[in-house]
Amino acid sequence: MLKQISLGRYYPGTSLLHRLDPRAKILLSFFYMVIIFLVQEPLPMLLLGLTTLVLMLLSQVPMRHILGSLKPILFILIFAFVINLLTIKGDELLTVGPVTISEQGLETAVRMAIRLMLLIISTTLFLTLTTTPILVADAIEHLLNPLRRIGFPAHEMAMMMSIALRFVPTLLEETEKIMKAQSSRGADYDTGGLIAKARGLVSVLIPLFVSAFKRAEELAIAMEARCYRGGEGRTRLKVMRYTPMDIVFSCLLAAGCSAILLVQYL
Amino acid sequence: MRKNIFNLAICAIFCGLAIVGGKLVIPAGPIPFTLQTAVCFLTGLLLGGRRALAAQGLYLLIGLAGLPVFAAGGGPAYVLQPSFGYLPGMVLAAALIGHLADRADPQRNGLKLFSALAINAAGLAVVYLCGTGYLYVLKNIVSGDSTGLVRILQIGMIPYLATDGLFALLTASVAPRLRRATRRYFLA
Numbered sequence: 127m128l129k130q131i132s133l134g135r136y137y138p139g140t141s142l143l144h145r146l147d148p149r150a151k152i153l154l155s156f157f158y159m160v161i162i163f164l165v166q167e168p169l170p171m172l173l174l175g176l177t178t179l180v181l182m183l184l185s186q187v188p189m190r191h192i193l194g195s196l197k198p199i200l201f202i203l204i205f206a207f208v209i210n211l212l213t214i215k216g217d218e219l220l221t222v223g224p225v226t227i228s229e230q231g232l233e234t235a236v237r238m239a240i241r242l243m244l245l246i247i248s249t250t251l252f253l254t255l256t257t258t259p260i261l262v263a264d265a266i267e268h269l270l271n272p273l274r275r276i277g278f279p280a281h282e283m284a285m286m287m288s289i290a291l292r293f294v295p296t297l298l299e300e301t302e303k304i305m306k307a308q309s310s311r312g313a314d315y316d317t318g319g320l321i322a323k324a325r326g327l328v329s330v331l332i333p334l335f336v337s338a339f340k341r342a343e344e345l346a347i348a349m350e351a352r353c354y355r356g357g358e359g360r361t362r363l364k365v366m367r368y369t370p371m372d373i374v375f376s377c378l379l380a381a382g383c384s385a386i387l388l389v390q391y392l
Numbered sequence: 393m394r395k396n397i398f399n400l401a402i403c404a405i406f407c408g409l410a411i412v413g414g415k416l417v418i419p420a421g422p423i424p425f426t427l428q429t430a431v432c433f434l435t436g437l438l439l440g441g442r443r444a445l446a447a448q449g450l451y452l453l454i455g456l457a458g459l460p461v462f463a464a465g466g467g468p469a470y471v472l473q474p475s476f477g478y479l480p481g482m483v484l485a486a487a488l489i490g491h492l493a494d495r496a497d498p499q500r501n502g503l504k505l506f507s508a509l510a511i512n513a514a515g516l517a518v519v520y521l522c523g524t525g526y527l528y529v530l531k532n533i534v535s536g537d538s539t540g541l542v543r544i545l546q547i548g549m550i551p552y553l554a555t556d557g558l559f560a561l562l563t564a565s566v567a568p569r570l571r572r573a574t575r576r577y578f579l580a
Contacts, residue, residue, distance in 0.1 A: 135460070155458070159468055198464035202473065242472065249467035253458030262457055282400055286450055289404035290411065291459070297405075297412045323418060324558045327427065332566055335434055338409055339574050342402035349397050 135195075136258050141186035143256045147372045148265035154379060155252035161383045162244050170390040171240060177382055178244055178251075187255050195250040196243060203242055210235035263287040267357075268366060281357025289345070296341075297334070304333050398577065399443060406435050406447035407454070411461045414451075425555045426463060429519065432482045433512050433563040436489025437503070438570055440578070444490035448483040455479070475548075477526020478519055485515035493567070500575040508564035516560055524548040 138144075143151075165171050182192055196203070216230030253262060267284030274280050305315065308329050315326045413431035436444045455466040462470055462479065470476055492511045497503040527548045531539040 152457070156468065195465065198460075199473075202464075242469070245469040245472070246465070246467065249458055249469055250465075253467065254460060257458075259459055262459065266453075266457055283450065283453070286400055286404040286407065286446070287454055289401065290407035290450060290454065293405050293408040294411050297408050301412060301416070320554065321558065324555065324562060327418070327430070328562045328566060331427070331430060331434065331563075332570065334409070335438065335570065336573060338405045339402065339577055342398060342405045343577065345401040345405070346394070346398040349401070350394055354397060 135191065135254060137185075137187045137191055137255045139186050139256070141184060141256070142371070142375065143181065143185040143251065145371070146256075146375060147366060147368055148257050148261040149268050149366065150368065150372045150376055151252045151257055152262070152265055152269060154376060155249050157380070158248045158252070158383070159245060161387070162241055162248070164387060165241075165390060166237075167390050170386045171237070173386045173389065174244065174383075175240065177379075177386070178248055181248070181251055185251055185256055187251070191255065192247060192251060195254065196246055199242065199246060203239055206242070207235045207239045210238055259291045260288055263291070264366065281360075285357075293341070297338070300337060301330060301334055304330050402439065402577070403443050403446040403450065406439060406443075407450040410435065410448060410451040411454070414461065414463060417463075425552070427559075428463075428482065429516070429552075429556045430559040430563055432486050432519070433489060433515065433560060434567075434570075436486040436515060437493050437508065437511075437563060437567040438574060439486075439490055440494040441487050441491030445483065445487035448486040452479050452483055472530075474527050474530055475523070477530075478523035481519040481522025481526075484522065485518040488518055489515040493571075497571065500571045500579060503568045503571055505565060505568065508567045509561065512560035512564045516556055519556075520549050 162174065165174050182189065185192075211227055211231050212225060214228060214231035214234055216228035218226055219229045219232060220227045257265075263284045266287065267280050270278060270280035270283065305313075308326075309315070313326050313329055315323065318326075410428070410431050413427035416427050418425055418427070432448060435447050439447060451461065455461045455470060456468055458467045460466040463475075464470075464473065489511050492514065493503060493508070496507045496511065524544050528539070528541065528544045531544065
């Protein structure tokens with residue numbers, strides 16, 4: 127049960143997409159998302175699909191990995207496709223028994239499905255697959271830094287993000303340990319009804335939450351012992367800098383997307 | 393130990409617990425359930441309003457930033473999932489539960505079982521309100537197929553009522569002792 131959890135299927139590599147500044151990647155993935163929503167017509171959509179394909183090739187991540195990111199939403203994808211296909215009324219295209227498929231229905235269904243697929247692929251490509259979680263947290267801190275003027279705790283938030291991600295494997299291990307310990311005392315997690323199962327889970331949750339407090343205390347003492355006092359004046363081992371490559375790539379992508387939009391509106 | 397460093401650490405670790413709780417899928421009956429709501433209740437009951445808001449809000453942010461911490465992945469596109477509304481609902485609910493719990497029991501020496509239960513019920517109502525409201529808006533306005541309110545409640549609330557209600561009861565029953573046991577971390 128616990129083994130199946132994988133957080134951030136980062137695929138190690140040195141491709142162009144991997145080397146891009148993480149801040150640029152976050153901004154580009156938002157920009158790309160907006161473009162995906164603006165594109166309506168079939169030809170621009172095809173061009174956008176090709177652009178996404180180029181990005182996929184540039185990342186040098188195996189196709190299998192990229193397409194694997196669609197698996198969790200496969201059900202919703204098919205469900206939305208069928209619902210759109212069957213419920214939208216319009217010019218009749220095909221009638222089988224009581225089911226009528228309209229031209230507009232097919233169009234909307236295909237458009238929605240492609241859009242959703244492009245959306246998931248592009249965001250996992252920019253963020254999940256080619257950027258480590260810690261870099262994402264650092265980049266978010268940088269991007270939110272301007273908000274510090276109005277009192278937003280950007281540094282604290284990024285620090286908490288890194289700690290949370292760092293502790294996920296630890297907490298999982300701990301959960302497993304507690305479950306085994308409770309099993310040896312006679313707890314049963316696999317049989318019994320809903321109530322029995324939920325009660326069994328509570329016997330896991332309580333020690334887990336109590337130990338979370340202990341861990342937080344230890345961590346806070348350790349941080350204080352190392353003179354942690356927030357982000358003010360803190361220096362970094364790796365300083366993020368926009369390189370010419372980042373600027374060229376961002377401009378190229380922006381130009382490409384604008385061209386696609388021009389094709390649509392002209 | 394300075395207060396704010398501990399606060400930072402405890403919120404971060406509770407965010408980690410939210411990630412773990414959301415990923416643990418327990419197969420039971422027709423609908424598998426996760427521990428997400430249980431973690432949300434406990435976060436509120438143990439941390440108080442502001443810290444609970446930080447811990448659960450951070451979870452939401454991490455997911456939206458592109459890390460696959462939600463049940464079906466993550467990333468900004470997750471906003472389009474019909475079930476997305478429950479996540480901000482959970483954030484608000486944890487904050488509300490925390491605020492109410494700290495008001496009902498400011499000295500952390502024993503929340504009454506009945507008030508803990510009532511607080512959890514209020515939190516659960518917030519979760520469902522956000523979740524089904526979002527589902528309704530997404531179905532009717534964004535994707536355009538009209539779905540009745542009854543149908544929305546049938547797919548978005550009824551199936552989860554049993555497990556969520558059970559978790560509300562169970563977490564409320566352990567909250568008084570846990571609040572007392574963790575008293576020293578907050579009220580020195």
